[in-house]
Amino acid sequence: xQSALPPIAVALSNVSxxxxxxxxxxxxxxxxxxxxxxxICGPSGSGKSTMIRCINRLEGHQRGKIVVxxxxxTNDLKKVDEVRRDVGMVFQHFNLFPHLxxxxxxxxxxxxxxxxxxxxxxxxxxxxxxxxxxxxxxHKYPGQLSGGQQQRVAIARSLCMNPKIMLFDEPTSALDPExxxxxxxxxxxxxxxxxxxxxxxxxxxxxxxVADRVIFMDAGQIVETNAPEAFFSTPQHPRSKLFLSxxx
Amino acid sequence: xxxDPEFALSILPRILSTITTTLFATIIGCMxxxxxGFLWEIVRRSSKPGRYTMRFLIDFIxxxxxxxxxxxxxxxxxxxGLTLPGLVVGVLALSLYYSGYLAEVFKGGIDSIPAGQxxxxxxxxxxxxxxxxxxxxxxxxxxxAAPMGNYFVSLLKATPYLAIIAVPEMLSVALEIASETFRYxxxxxxxxxxxxxxxxxxxxLVKVIESRLRLSPKAG
Numbered sequence: 001x002q003s004a005l006p007p008i009a010v011a012l013s014n015v016s017x018x019x020x021x022x023x024x025x026x027x028x029x030x031x032x033x034x035x036x037x038x039x040i041c042g043p044s045g046s047g048k049s050t051m052i053r054c055i056n057r058l059e060g061h062q063r064g065k066i067v068v069x070x071x072x073x074t075n076d077l078k079k080v081d082e083v084r085r086d087v088g089m090v091f092q093h094f095n096l097f098p099h100l101x102x103x104x105x106x107x108x109x110x111x112x113x114x115x116x117x118x119x120x121x122x123x124x125x126x127x128x129x130x131x132x133x134x135x136x137x138x139h140k141y142p143g144q145l146s147g148g149q150q151q152r153v154a155i156a157r158s159l160c161m162n163p164k165i166m167l168f169d170e171p172t173s174a175l176d177p178e179x180x181x182x183x184x185x186x187x188x189x190x191x192x193x194x195x196x197x198x199x200x201x202x203x204x205x206x207x208x209x210v211a212d213r214v215i216f217m218d219a220g221q222i223v224e225t226n227a228p229e230a231f232f233s234t235p236q237h238p239r240s241k242l243f244l245s246x247x248x
Numbered sequence: 249x250x251x252d253p254e255f256a257l258s259i260l261p262r263i264l265s266t267i268t269t270t271l272f273a274t275i276i277g278c279m280x281x282x283x284x285g286f287l288w289e290i291v292r293r294s295s296k297p298g299r300y301t302m303r304f305l306i307d308f309i310x311x312x313x314x315x316x317x318x319x320x321x322x323x324x325x326x327x328x329g330l331t332l333p334g335l336v337v338g339v340l341a342l343s344l345y346y347s348g349y350l351a352e353v354f355k356g357g358i359d360s361i362p363a364g365q366x367x368x369x370x371x372x373x374x375x376x377x378x379x380x381x382x383x384x385x386x387x388x389x390x391x392x393a394a395p396m397g398n399y400f401v402s403l404l405k406a407t408p409y410l411a412i413i414a415v416p417e418m419l420s421v422a423l424e425i426a427s428e429t430f431r432y433x434x435x436x437x438x439x440x441x442x443x444x445x446x447x448x449x450x451x452x453l454v455k456v457i458e459s460r461l462r463l464s465p466k467a468g
Contacts (some may be wrong), residue, residue: 058367084373094370099386108382109372154368161372 006070009034009165009196015064018049019058024050026220034164037197037230039207042217043243048200051217053071056087057199069164075111085113088158092170094150096142096157102129103138106157114161121160128156132186148179152186159190168199194233203245204232216240256434259425263438269417270446273339274404280343281403283398285350289358290380292351302351309348315409318339322413338410346403350396357392358384390461397454408439418442423446 010032017025024047033036040048053059054066054148056072066073068083096105106125110116116124129135132152134145142150151171158166159189167217168187172180184206191197191210201207207214214231216239224237235241275421285351292302318341322334332340361384369379389396422435 012437027313056371058370081373081375084371088369089371091363091364091368093362095362097365097368097383109374112382113373113375157372161411207435227303 006088007034008032008067009036009069010198011049011065011067013065014052015051015054015061015066017054017059018062019048019061024220025054028222029041030215030222032165032196033196034196035194036212037191037210038199038213038215039211040198040200040217041202041243044142047167047220048217052089052169052198052200054098055165055167056084056089058089070212086163086164087168088161090151090158090169091169092174094142094147094152094154094174096154098142101139101141102134102145102153105153106160109157110160119199125160126146128159129153131159131189132156133182136150146179147175147181151175151179151183155183155186157188158225165196165198167185168201169178170200170202172201172203197222204247208232216243218243251433251437252431255429255431256438257436259422260438262425263418263421263435264420264460266417267442269410269415270404270407273335273342273407273410273415273417274400276339277342277346277403277407278400280339281350281399282344284343284347286354286385288347288351289354292355293358306348306351309345311353312343314341314406315412317345318409318413334410334413334415337413338407338415342403342406342409345406346399349399353392353395353399354388356395358389359389361387387389393458393461395411395452400454401450404445404447405452408443418462 008031010026010030011069012014012030015025015028016023028051028131030038030051040052043049050059054061054067054073061073062073070210071079071082073079073083096102097108103122103125106128107121110121111117111118116119124137126135129138132155134149134156136153137145137149137153142153145153155171172183174181180203184203187206188195188198188210189194197210199206199211211228212224214228216226216231216235216237218239224231224235224240227238231240233242235244260326288306292306293299311337318338321332321337321341325332325337365383365387366379369383374382407417410417411423412419414420418439422439425435426432
């Protein structure tokens with residue numbers, strides 16, 4: 001199966017984006033191979049979230065080209081839907097549906113988008129809830145869970161759609177410190193299964209352990225791409241050096 | 249003329265005999281108003297032309313008196329070949345009039361849903377319709393239960409307007425009795441008390457539903 005998929009998971013070429021007159025992304029070039037894990041870091045406002053949100057078209061880009069799998073993202077809504085079915089996303093604030101149980105959160109999209117039967121969808125959902133180690137919470141509501149548990153549910157909810165690529169937008173930033181590890185552990189185990197991952201995060205331990213490449217962004221541009229070890233020990237660009245000296 | 253309790257009691261059954269019309273107009277009117285109001289609000293959010301059209305429509309509906317709208321539908325539509333029974337015209341007019349207000353209520357209810365909910369649904373690949381049905385509508389209803397209930401009670405109290413287009417409901421029967429007996433005190437008092445009772449029951453029901461919704465779990 002794996003060989004049938006195109007070897008390039010995501011390709012951004014010369015992507016630029018503006019909010020009104022303000023340019024948030026400038027000439028972004030990035031090619032992500034299938035199975036590759038990319039960690040994106042940089043100061044706030046550097047455009048890292050915007051960049052990954054362009055990959056499933058939560059944000060549109062104005063110039064350049066974004067290809068996900070073999071689908072180019074345009075205003076064609078059919079293609080956008082196609083891409084979104086194959087790209088999972090985990091948000092900083094979890095964004096679970098508060099009126100649905102954990103299990104319903106996980107089965108909603110498989111049933112209505114993938115047209116699975118309720119029974120199959122529930123089986124798949126329980127499988128993934130097992131994997132993120134909270135099957136016993138299946139019939140509770142999101143509000144009854146801790147932040148770390150909610151984020152693990154959000155990961156399971158994405159995985160239920162059987163995505164080929166996972167996007168993480170600061171998945172641990174809104175968590176209490178003692179809950180960060182349980183979420184990162186889930187992400188590490190996902191990485192070891194060969195998932196293609198793009199993670200916006202400042203978790204350096206995670207980047208060291210999992211990332212194939214670290215991308216540093218500043219002012220809407222990719223200013224440095226490096227192997228994680230090299231990036232943290234000997235950053236090349238002065239702005240990366242400054243950034244690392246501030247957070248470490 | 250003093251209040252005659254015996255006379256009041258004697259006309260009670262005759263007035264009550266039309267309570268079904270009042271309840272029918274209220275229930276169908278509420279359902280119609282909610283459905284139309286939700287439709288207006290969804291169209292208003294869908295596109296720029298939709299936004300301007302709906303803003304105009306909603307302002308138009310809310311800025312013309314209900315009484316005028318009812319007369320208009322009852323006397324003007326037949327000139328264009330559309331003759332409907334008074335009760336149908338009345339329910340249509342009530343639905344339309346209150347849909348304008350409910351659209352505004354729904355707007356507030358949707359505005360207070362966090363943007364992340366829309367984003368999560370889109371990221372999962374849900375279509376627009378699925379997003380509205382499974383993610384937005386249920387959360388909106390929880391937000392708007394109280395103000396929506398108030399408009400439902402207000403719609404109930406607007407049903408006597410149907411008397412002016414000869415729908416046999418409680419006020420029109422009371423007026424009939426008044427013109428037969430030249431006594432207004434008792435028929436109007438009786439009608440008033442019946443509406444008071446209905447409205448209190450109705451708003452009590454709304455309160456129960458509201459507190460039920462508040463008890464159901466929310467995102468923490």
